Structure formats: structure tokens, C-alpha cells
Amino acid sequence: MDMNKLLHVSTYAGRIMLESGAETYRVEETICRICYSFGVDEADSFVTPTGIMVSICHDNKTYLINRVKSRSVDLNKIDKINELSRTLQSEPMDLSHILKLLKEIDNGERYSIPLTLAFSALAAGTFSILFGGGFNDLLAATFIGLIIKIVTIKFQKLSINEFFINCIGGATAASLTLLLVILGFKINIDKTIIGAIMLLVPGLAITNAIRDTIAGDFLAGLTKAAEAFLIAISIAVGSGAILSFWINTLGGNI
Secondary structure, eight states: HHHHHHHHHHHHHHHHHTTTTHHHHHHHHHHHHHTTTTOSEEEEEEEEETEEEEOOOEEEEEEEEEOOOOOOOOOOHHHHHHHHHHHHSSSOOOOOHHHHHHHEEEEEEEOOHHHHHHHHHHHHHHHHTTTTTTTTHHHHHHHHHHHHHHHHHHHHHTOOOOOHHHHHHHHHHHHHHHHHHHHOOOOOOOHHHHHHHHTTOOHHHHHHHHHHHHHHHHHHHHHHHHHHHHHHHHHEEEEEHHHHIIISSSOOOO
């Protein structure tokens, strides 16, 4: 058995999961499960939000470090790789075939842009209703949510830092809401803005931070909690700056 190839395949699977928003303990479990399915004597993995370290023992010991440079949310990839690792325990496969399957999962298409925009807009409008808004707030938040998603997608393609993307997203939500008010639309400013910026709120990061901490992965839990906190600050900075200008400079009210 080629130990180096097994290491590359298992860490590749872990990297895809970590980049797709998987919990740290799930990534570690999947990596070890893949290694054990090939009969290694011992397998250990240590995963942080930005890196993967794996060691396997089978006649000799080999180490591999894999750097994780980007993170997003793709639960479909996580589910597919998790299922693949479980299948390997009952249906052995060749490493080359596993690598091929992983590449197919990694390069698989996500939802189309129009579908993503449509459901993002719908989610923003729905959140405005959830927080007590009316029909006008629903329409306004739906429109603003659509614009925010377009803006964030464009900036992500330019590889701009996530802090600034969320800051711009929050500013966009506040600016468009106030613009609609100026144009005479009768909407609740707070309900509309809250509904729109919910698209930017790091819900998965917060959830994973709690789950990793409960699972005993304190380093990953604290890291993800800090990430979620910074994202929340960036949203507040963007929307707060616009609202502050509206109230203190233009004399508006909320």
C-alpha cells in the first residue's frame, strides 16, 4: 500500500470538508475512517480551521500537513464525503478511484447563480416578517437581499477580504433601506435592515463554534467563535456607519 497516496487522499477529503464548513471533529473522524478502511495500524489527525495534520502508522510512520486557505459553506460536499468515508468501511475501493470521486465532489457545481439569488432574496424577505415586519417590509427586504447577494458574489470573485465584504453588505442594506424611505416607501427601517443583513450573519460559524467546543476541540471552537464575532462586527460597522450619518448629519430618524 502506498502510504503517501493514502495520506494525500484522506487529507484531500478533509480539506474539501473543512473548506465547505464542516465541524472540526467531523473532519478528523472522516480522515481517520478513510485511513482505517485501508488497514493501517494507527491513524491520528489534528485539524484546525486553517490546517490539517495527519499521521498514520503501518510498518513506518508518515506525516503530512495540509494548509486550508479558504472557507465557505457547502453542506452537500460535506454529506457526500462523509457518506463516502462510511462506505469505504464496508466496500473497499482503490485509492485512485477514491481520488477521482473526491475530485468530482470538489469540482461539482453548486446551485446556479439565478437560483442562489432568488432564494437569498426570499430568505431576506422572510426574515423581515419573522422579526415583526409587514408586507412592505417583506418586499423591501426581498429587493435589498437580492442586491446584497449580487454585491457579495461580485466581491468574492475579486478575492476581497471577508471583513470588508460583510462591511459593504451591511452598508448596502442600510443605504438601500434609507433610499426607499426617502423615495416615499412606507417601511420599517429596523425590520427591513435586520431582514436583509441576516444573509450575512455567520450562523454556521456560530453553530460550529458551539459544537466544536462541546466536542472538546477548544482551539477550533474559539477560533470559529472569534471569526463569527469579527463578521458580526463588520456587519455592524457597515450598517452603523450609514445609520449614524443618516441620524447625526442628515437629521433623520428611525
